[in-house]
Amino acid sequence: MDKLSNMSVYVKVVEMGSFTAVANHLDSTVGNVSRSVSALEKVLDTRLLQRSTRRLSVTDAGQRFYERCTKILADLEHAEAEASNAALKPRGTLRVHCVPGLARHLVTSAVLEYRREFPQVTVDLLLSQRMPNLLEDQLDISILIARTLPDSAYVSQKIGISHCVLVASAEYLQRYPAPMTAADLADHQCLLLGTVDYVRDEWQLKGKSGNVTFIPQGPSFSVNDMDAMAVAIREGAGIGLMAGFSAIDDLRAGRLVRVLPEYHTHERNVYAVYTSRQFIDAKITRFIEKLKKRVGAELMKTAEELIV
Structure with a gap:
């Protein structure tokens, strides 16, 4: 392999942190990846990576060389793209x-x-x-x-x-009076949403009067997907959080109703x-x-x- 190819492999090793990951990415072998890095080290007469059975670490010289390589490869890619017009026309x-x-x-x-x-x-x-x-x-x-x-x-x-707001179906609020304060939520069926960015067991709400954290007790339903949560709310199962972009059409049509409209989640x-x-x-x-x-x-x- 030529020097540019070895540089490209080396950059991917640094970014992906594993010979195996790079070999899979390039549809190659761990041996080929290792030989590319070793060839560079031989030409440069310096150690670029410290290898162990558990991990790879980049040496100071290796980090400086990586930064140079990324710029060189990016310039080459840019030049090739300009020649093929890819920088100007999406395809x-x-x-x-x-x-x-x-x-x-x-x-x-x-x-x-x-x-x-x-x-x-x-x-x-x-x-x-x-x-x-x-x-x-x-x-x-x-x-x-x-x-x-x-x-x-x-x-x-x-x-x-994006914000989440508390909503319920009109049918649910006909059966149970709408809460007037955050504390009144304790008397309602609270549907819990647990995603990467939302803690399942608490609602952190923000309003003009200040921030409120409400911890639902004995929830009847919890789910880790906003669309599944929306189905439960629309079918009258209780009060829950919905992203504004998900709830807005139902709110405009009156199928859903804001609960404690002065509050919403942090943005x-x-x-x-x-x-x-x-x-x-x-x-x-x-x-x-x-x-x-x-x-x-x-x-x-x-x-x-x-x-x-």
Whole structure:
């Protein structure tokens, strides 16, 4: 293998932290990956990685070389893309991860609109609650809802904000008087939502009069998916949290009713996350622009309507 190929393999080893992961990613063997790194170390006459049976660690020289390699490879990729016009015209396959609720209510429509504008791009949309490893899973972009993102080498752009509100069906509130204070929730059937970003056993609510934490006692139903929660609420099972973008149509139609409308959860940010590179393919930049224009606008409109 030539030097550029070895540099590319080395960069992936540093980013993925494992010879095995890189071998799987490249459809190669651990031996080939190891030989690529060893060849670089021989040419450079320096140790780039410290190897043990449990882990790999990057030496100081290895870190400096990694940073140089990423710039060189990015410049080469950019040059190749400019020559093929990929930097200007979106094309190819765009692999997108998104949290399920947001995908079903807002992102899928944005994807379809994006495809109408750029028919030369094929979009693969993967739904999952948890943030993936973009490199290992060979994804171009991940769309997440979180208060903050963990430290990583990824780049992120904020698309908008989201809140959850307390809602119940009109039928449920005909049977049980609506609570007037957060303490009154103790007399109701409270449906619990437990996701990556929401603690199942407590509701942390924010209002003009201050913050309130309510701990439901003896819940009749709990679930880790917002859409399943929405079904239970619509069928009159009790009071629960729903994302504003999920509840807004039912609230407008009167099928659902806000409970304690002066309260909502603390805001969560909606992020578009992608791998850190000097050059970003046009299919990614145009898709992020579409997310901001379509999804960001809908989130803002919902927040203006629900958050008083």
